[in-house]
Amino acid sequence: MTRPFQKVVIVGAGPSGLLLALLLSKHGIPVEILEASHQLDQQPRAAIYGSPAIPDLKRAGIIDEIRRRGMSPRSVCWRRFEDHSRITGMDGDVLADVDGEDLRMACLVLDQLDQLMLDEYLSKYNGKISWRHRVVGVGQDQDQAWVDVETPEGKKKVHADYIVGCDGGTSTVRKCLFGPEFPGFTWDRPIVATNVYYDFTKFGFNDSSFILHPEHFFMAARITPDGLYRVTYGESSGLTWEEMKERQPWKFELMLPGHPKPHEYKIINMSPYRMHQRCSPSFRKGRFLLAADAAHLCNPWGGLGITGGFVDIGGLYDCLAGIWDGKADDSILDLYSEKRIEKYETIINPVSQSNFRRVSDSDPDTLLERDPVMQACKKAENDKALQKELFMSAFDVRYDFTQHYRKD
Ligand SMILES: Cc1cc2nc3c(=O)[nH]c(=O)nc-3n(C[C@H](O)[C@H](O)[C@H](O)COP(=O)(O)OP(=O)(O)OC[C@H]3O[C@@H](n4cnc5c(N)ncnc54)[C@H](O)[C@@H]3O)c2cc1C
Structure with a gap:
């Protein structure tokens, strides 16, 4: 069978690039990943x-292994700062069986997830990855696209029919396609x-608080079965990284339950981040496509970042596989851009913004009276069906792009 295209190049071996590589190569579509670094x-x-x-x-064939190596977090709740008492929350186990599917969220630290995907891509699909290949320019004509590396x-x-940033x-x-501006703030x-x-469990903490x-x-979230926690906290603006590191013992003693001194916990790693809400004007230009953080950014409160990125990838995979199989034409990629931007604008951006505003609210004592999301959780506390609905x-x-496949 003659295929409508021969090869997809993916720029970046982060979680989005690796998931796309896995899905495409599992479908039999030739893929090459170009990664600037020498490692994940x-x-x-x-x-x-x-x-x-x-x-x-x-x-992609990896969910069971993710749950086996990592975990399936159950509870999510909000707590008061003063005594760390629980205000309200939800139990993710209600998604353990949705019409026979386990749809609970999954937890595995990103470097381990990336390694798992890379190993699958290389061993099961003989995947091609070129390390120390930094893309510095892009070009395309009627027949092909290329990147300067x-x-x-x-x-x-490096040439391909489609290239995904x-x-x-x-x-x-993105910068080569649409210029330096990344609209948002x-x-x-x-x-x-x-x-x-x-040990947060000594203080009655469950999975994510x-x-x-x-x-x-x-935020304190258990991220490994052996009790490693991710503690992410707000800092004052204008501090240098050195100043943040100096303040960390004071912040932990002030914030964490039990008000621990440094000898009572063990920090494995620590990094500062700026938070952004930004979206590219388009996720497609000709033979080039964008997905995940390259296409849109949001703050990490509520974990919508790569969750939304993986959903982009699933959609883009359906579009490319549809073209490959002759079930869709190239115009489905315009829909990919349009629909994924719509989902960012109507869900990812507003929901992630309110997640951050909620945790940093100026008057937490009255938040429950004002916040519809917390009120909905409170109402659903003893009602599993309502929790599942939420x-x-x-x-x-x-967004299901397969609905646009040709009906014949
Ligand atoms: C503190 C924190 C916690 C988070 N927690 C969560 C969470 O729990 N859940 C969630 O859903 N999201 C979370 N996120 C967001 C999530 O980490 C990101 O959305 C995700 O890493 C983005 O993946 P990506 O593949 O799009 O990009 P990246 O992970 O940034 O990967 C990009 C890759 O491209 C490579 N690259 C860059 N430039 C070039 C080039 N020119 N040529 C070739 N290669 C290049 C890089 O080396 C890198 O390997 C969190 C973010 C932060 C900061």
């Missing part, structure tokens, strides 16, 4: 993947993400 990223970033991403991790052996061009928030592919407050061993405070807000509403972020 090791920073403490995503760890929890929301339920809307689970169907795509499942079709800096490699240890010098500059070269999965190269993260500072995406070179950056929050004033920096955050610090730490991975730390500290959001502690409300205008200044000292934080969790399932998150699936609105998905």
Whole structure:
């Protein structure tokens, strides 16, 4: 059978690029990944993947292994700062069986998830990845697209029918296609993400807790079966990284339950981040496509970042596989851009913004009276069916591109 195209190049071996590579190569579509670094990223970033991403991790054939190596977090709740008492929350186990499917969120620290996807791609599909290949320019004509790449052996061009920018928030592919501007804004407050061993269970904490405070807000989420927690907290603007590191013991003693001294916990790693809400004007230009952080950014409160990115990837996979199989024409990629931008504008952007505003609210004592999301959770506390309904509403972020396949 003659295929409508021969090859897809993916720029970036982060979680989005690796998932796309897995899905496409599993479908028999030739793929090459170009990665600027010599290794996978090791920073403490995503760890929890929301339920809307689970169907795509499942079709990539990795969800069982993610749950086996990591965990399936159950509870999510909000807590008061003063005594860490629980205000309200939900139990993710209500999604353990949705018409026979386990749609609970899944947790595996990002570097381990990336390694799992890379191993599958290389071993099961004989996948091709070129390390130390930094994309610095792009071009296309009627027949093909190409990227200019800096490699240890010098500059070269890599050609393909479609090229997908999965190269993260500072995406070179996006800048080459649409210029330096990434429309949106950056929050004033920096955050610090730490991975730390500290026994939160002694204080009645379960899997994920959001502690409300205008200044000292934080999140404590268990991210490994052996009790490693991700503690992410807000810092004051204008501090240097050195100053943030100096303040960390004081912040932990002030914020965490039990008010621990440094010898009572063990920090494994720690990184500062700026938070952004930004979206590219389009996710397509000719033979180039953008997905995940290269296409849109949101703050990490509520874990919508790569969850939304994985959903992009699942949609883009359906579009490319549809073209490959002759069930769709190339115009489905315009729909990909249009529908994924719509989902960012109507769900990912507003929901992630309100997640951050909630945790850093200026008057947490009265928040429950004012916040419809917390009120809905309170109402659903003893009603599993309602909790399931609330969790399932998150699936609105998905869009089924296969409905646009040719009917014949
Ligand atoms: C503290 C923190 C916690 C988070 N927690 C969560 C969470 O729990 N759940 C969630 O859903 N999201 C979370 N996120 C967001 C999530 O980490 C990101 O959305 C995700 O890492 C983006 O993946 P990506 O593949 O799009 O980009 P990246 O992970 O940024 O990967 C991009 C890759 O492209 C490569 N690259 C860059 N430029 C080039 C180039 N020019 N040429 C070739 N290669 C290039 C990079 O080296 C990198 O390997 C969190 C973020 C932060 C900061």
